[in-house]
Amino acid sequence: MSEILLQIDGKEVKASEGMTIYEAAKSAGIFIPTLCHHEKLTPYGACRVCTVELETAGRTRLVAACVYPVERNMVVRTRSVKVGKTRKVILEELLAHAPDSEDLRRLAREYGADADRFEKEPAFCILCGLCVRYCAEIKQKYAVGFSDRGPRREIIFIPEVASKACWDCKECFELCPTSYAQAAYVLTEALAFPDRASASAPEE
Amino acid sequence: MPRIKSPAELEEFRKGILSKRDPQKPCIAVCTGTGCIALGAAEVVAALREEIKKQGLGAEVDVKVDIRETGCPGFCEQGPVIVIYPEEICYLQVKPDDAKEIIAETILAKKVIDRLLYVDPVSKEKSIRESDVPFYKNQTRLLIGNNIKLDPKSIEDYLAVGGYTALVKALAGMKPEQVLDVVKDSNIRGRGGAGFPAGKKWEFARNSPGDTKYVVVNADEGDPGAFMDRALLEGNPHAVLEGLLIGAYAIGAHEGFLYVRQEYPLAVDNVTIAIRAAEDLGLLGKNILGSGFDFSVKVHRGAGAFVCGEETALLRSLEGKPGEPVARPPYPAVKGLWNKPTNINNVETWANIPLIINKGSKFFTSIGTEKSKGTKIFSLVGKVKNTGLVEVPMGITLRDIIYKVGGGIPGEKKFKAVQTGGPSGGCIPEEYLDMSVDFDELAKVGAIMGSGGMIVMDEDTCMVDVARYFLNFLSDESCGKCTPCREGIRQMLKILTNISQGKGKEGDVELLETLAETTRDASLCALGGSAPNPVLSTIRYFKDEYDAHIKDKKCPAFVCKELISFYIDPDKCSACMICLRKCPVDAIIGGKKQIHVIDQEKCTNCGTCFEVCPSRFGAVRRLSGEPVPAPIPEEARNLAGESK
Numbered sequence: 001m002s003e004i005l006l007q008i009d010g011k012e013v014k015a016s017e018g019m020t021i022y023e024a025a026k027s028a029g030i031f032i033p034t035l036c037h038h039e040k041l042t043p044y045g046a047c048r049v050c051t052v053e054l055e056t057a058g059r060t061r062l063v064a065a066c067v068y069p070v071e072r073n074m075v076v077r078t079r080s081v082k083v084g085k086t087r088k089v090i091l092e093e094l095l096a097h098a099p100d101s102e103d104l105r106r107l108a109r110e111y112g113a114d115a116d117r118f119e120k121e122p123a124f125c126i127l128c129g130l131c132v133r134y135c136a137e138i139k140q141k142y143a144v145g146f147s148d149r150g151p152r153r154e155i156i157f158i159p160e161v162a163s164k165a166c167w168d169c170k171e172c173f174e175l176c177p178t179s180y181a182q183a184a185y186v187l188t189e190a191l192a193f194p195d196r197a198s199a200s201a202p203e204e
Numbered sequence: 205m206p207r208i209k210s211p212a213e214l215e216e217f218r219k220g221i222l223s224k225r226d227p228q229k230p231c232i233a234v235c236t237g238t239g240c241i242a243l244g245a246a247e248v249v250a251a252l253r254e255e256i257k258k259q260g261l262g263a264e265v266d267v268k269v270d271i272r273e274t275g276c277p278g279f280c281e282q283g284p285v286i287v288i289y290p291e292e293i294c295y296l297q298v299k300p301d302d303a304k305e306i307i308a309e310t311i312l313a314k315k316v317i318d319r320l321l322y323v324d325p326v327s328k329e330k331s332i333r334e335s336d337v338p339f340y341k342n343q344t345r346l347l348i349g350n351n352i353k354l355d356p357k358s359i360e361d362y363l364a365v366g367g368y369t370a371l372v373k374a375l376a377g378m379k380p381e382q383v384l385d386v387v388k389d390s391n392i393r394g395r396g397g398a399g400f401p402a403g404k405k406w407e408f409a410r411n412s413p414g415d416t417k418y419v420v421v422n423a424d425e426g427d428p429g430a431f432m433d434r435a436l437l438e439g440n441p442h443a444v445l446e447g448l449l450i451g452a453y454a455i456g457a458h459e460g461f462l463y464v465r466q467e468y469p470l471a472v473d474n475v476t477i478a479i480r481a482a483e484d485l486g487l488l489g490k491n492i493l494g495s496g497f498d499f500s501v502k503v504h505r506g507a508g509a510f511v512c513g514e515e516t517a518l519l520r521s522l523e524g525k526p527g528e529p530v531a532r533p534p535y536p537a538v539k540g541l542w543n544k545p546t547n548i549n550n551v552e553t554w555a556n557i558p559l560i561i562n563k564g565s566k567f568f569t570s571i572g573t574e575k576s577k578g579t580k581i582f583s584l585v586g587k588v589k590n591t592g593l594v595e596v597p598m599g600i601t602l603r604d605i606i607y608k609v610g611g612g613i614p615g616e617k618k619f620k621a622v623q624t625g626g627p628s629g630g631c632i633p634e635e636y637l638d639m640s641v642d643f644d645e646l647a648k649v650g651a652i653m654g655s656g657g658m659i660v661m662d663e664d665t666c667m668v669d670v671a672r673y674f675l676n677f678l679s680d681e682s683c684g685k686c687t688p689c690r691e692g693i694r695q696m697l698k699i700l701t702n703i704s705q706g707k708g709k710e711g712d713v714e715l716l717e718t719l720a721e722t723t724r725d726a727s728l729c730a731l732g733g734s735a736p737n738p739v740l741s742t743i744r745y746f747k748d749e750y751d752a753h754i755k756d757k758k759c760p761a762f763v764c765k766e767l768i769s770f771y772i773d774p775d776k777c778s779a780c781m782i783c784l785r786k787c788p789v790d791a792i793i794g795g796k797k798q799i800h801v802i803d804q805e806k807c808t809n810c811g812t813c814f815e816v817c818p819s820r821f822g823a824v825r826r827l828s829g830e831p832v833p834a835p836i837p838e839e840a841r842n843l844a845g846e847s848k
Contacts, residue, residue: 043531045530045531045686045728046685046686046687047686047687048686048687048688048726048727048728049687051726061725062725062726064531064726064728067531068531068533069533069534082725085722086725086726089688089719090688090691090722093687093688093691093692093694093695094687094691096691096695118695119698126687127684127685127687127690129685146526146684149509149681149682149683149684150679150680150681150682150683150684150690150693150694151679151682151690151691151693151694152684153683153685153690
């Protein structure tokens with residue numbers, strides 16, 4: 001692996017090829033906030049809270065630090081005015097859905113995001129996909145997935161799979177930044193198996 | 205069909221085809237593209253065949269006139285379109301009933317039928333030949349012009365017009381690097397939207413390490429109202445295949461995929477037939493024309509998601525995964541389909557390749573502007589007289605496209621804006637009509653080339669409603685993976701809907717701008733990156749319309765239903781009963797000799813009364829931003845005894 005030199009927030013950072021900006025920053029002690037990122041999972045680049053400003057060849061643009069690979073001589077700014085504004089809007093958009101999420105509220109305080117800027121549509125899920133990806137990549141159970149698209153996108157537990165795969169796992173509950181995964185699971189169980197107590201094991 | 209093993213054999217085969225064809229023999233080319241089929245072209249073909257038999261021209265052995273069912277030549281407004289060779293007589297809006305006369309008069313008596321010719325609405329001049337019709341005359345039809353000359357289901361027809369000569373030239377006479385150099389020198393930029401130089405893209409894929417590489421045709425044309433790629437695939441599928449073959453040779457790919465949307469059944473049929481014919485002839489498969497180059501193509505049908513036009517989403521969909529974009533880099537040229545280097549280009553880009561190889565990069569760069577070369581096909585629709593597909597040189601002005609080719613705005617209405625680049629394009633106002641159309645100039649005014657959608661809007665269009673309409677489309681089509689696109693579009697659409705319903709408030713425009721900026725700059729793919737264009741461009745050029753909606757609760761174009769009302773002027777109403785009868789919700793009170801009054805409670809603002817009120821009365825008025833006058837008292841409504 002060859003070494004790559006880049007600049008993050010004015011600091012010279014050594015990184016190796018194949019690392020993302022997020023990883024390079026972390027190794028240099030620079031914190032970039034994330035919501036959909038998990039070190040065990042394939043980078044996803046969906047929540048965009050890790051947005052940073054990237055300057056290459058005189059051109060400046062926003063990229064997602066969790067997926068963008070490091071390149072020689074790139075100049076990264078994780079704290080510019082533009083980055084702050086962008087993160088603030090993204091947080092406000094997400095807070096309309098999950099106003100009580102502790103993760104969101106903490107970030108909102110830091111970026112001055114107004115939880116009431118947009119009308120509340122509490123779906124409680126911010127579609128970070130941690131549960132979906134953890135279930136698929138780590139557990140390889142595929143018990144939870146996305147359905148529909150655009151603003152109608154949501155996560156769903158597939159009852160036939162979840163009834164067999166979830167009862168002794170539920171590891172995704174811990175990952176969920178809003179506790180919606182747990183709620184969705186309980187709801188699915190209640191709808192699919194109305195006779196069963198929520199915590200019981202499947203009957204053989 | 206024989207399998208052809210060398211360029212010489214192909215030329216021999218081509219000669220054989222041409223020797224059997226008499227260029228002087230009459231041939232009736234009928235457009236049977238999707239547009240003309242919808243207008244009854246299949247019936248026209250059937251009637252012509254019937255007449256040929258009846259009038260004694262269709263003897264089994266010596267047919268004296270050919271019928272060619274072709275792809276779309278572009279003039280959809282005037283379909284079904286037929287062109288009669290060798291004279292190239294062009295008849296428009298042909299009906300099955302015209303068949304008898306066409307055979308008797310034009311084919312047998314060699315006379316032109318005046319009433320089927322194109323008549324210029326202004327000069328009243330008639331055009332006999334296809335190339336004299338102003339709609340065609342002002343175009344440069346290097347690609348689409350071939351459509352009427354060949355039956356897309358016939359590889360012989362393609363060979364007869366010089367098809368696959370570029371392939372021979374490349375395989376037999378050029379090294380892959382040389383092919384690449386010609387394409388690079390031509391400076392052709394991708395026709396799918398972003399305008400990235402195709403040669404550079406090819407080079408990246410060629411230079412990427414790996415033995416297995418892929419080439420892909422992006423035929424997932426999703427812009428509402430746009431059908432450039434459909435017309436090319438339906439009308440001239442071999443040109444696309446030939447371009448793909450040449451590209452594969454240059455890049456070093458041996459497998460190709462054609463990703464075409466399911467909603468294009470005729471394109472799927474024609475390209476599938478074309479692939480089979482090319483395979484039978486040995487133009488696809490192993491050791492093509494004895495060159496040692498192997499290549500095969502598969503057709504993959506897309507399930508109808510707009511976002512799958514985005515290259516990374518398309519590739520995921522091709523792999524059988526959900527069609528959602530992934531982050532670039534790595535670019536598909538490095539890690540594409542099944543993680544192999546992949547080059548993906550739009551249909552129109554591939555269709556240009558045989559032309560570039562045949563005529564050389566100098567020919568190609570002689571057309572267009574400094575940084576945008578060649579021609580571009582646009583789908584010209586909306587409030588324009590000649591709707592259809594137009595192919596024009598890059599650098600032509602918007603005014604020439606809309607007025608010279610398109611014939612201007614119908615109904616003596618005023619031009620308001622033209623939207624280029626599909627649903628996420630920008631709306632360009634009148635002051636820029638003389639700008640030249642190329643990738644960079646369009647970007648400067650806040651629009652995009654896109655894949656070539658062009659929607660003309662007249663004075664009856666509300667720009668707030670336009671922005672709302674396109675955002676609504678994009679909201680349905682966003683995949684929902686990343687926050688700025690999913691949530692940004694959701695919030696922008698909400699605000700626009702509120703504004704168009706009279707619920708807009710101060711600060712809405714600024715909030716729209718903030719949301720638009722975040723969506724544009726922070727989204728994962730180009731769908732989100734371009735989605736704010738309709739919002740930003742309408743705010744930039746039509747801010748006064750936003751202000752009117754928000755401050756005065758007024759829709760100046762009388763489009764937003766919640767902001768308009770209809771009112772019958774009692775001084776003008778002649779109690780003719782027309783609007784009263786036509787009102788779909790019985791909201792008009794009145795009777796014979798009783799002045800009509802609209803019940804505002806019942807009225808749904810559909811506008812029917814406004815449309816049907818005879819212009820000599822002009823009694824129905826549209827109101828917006830002002831209160832509806834109180835209805836006149838019942839006792840004053842009687843017109844009996846008055847002479848009106």
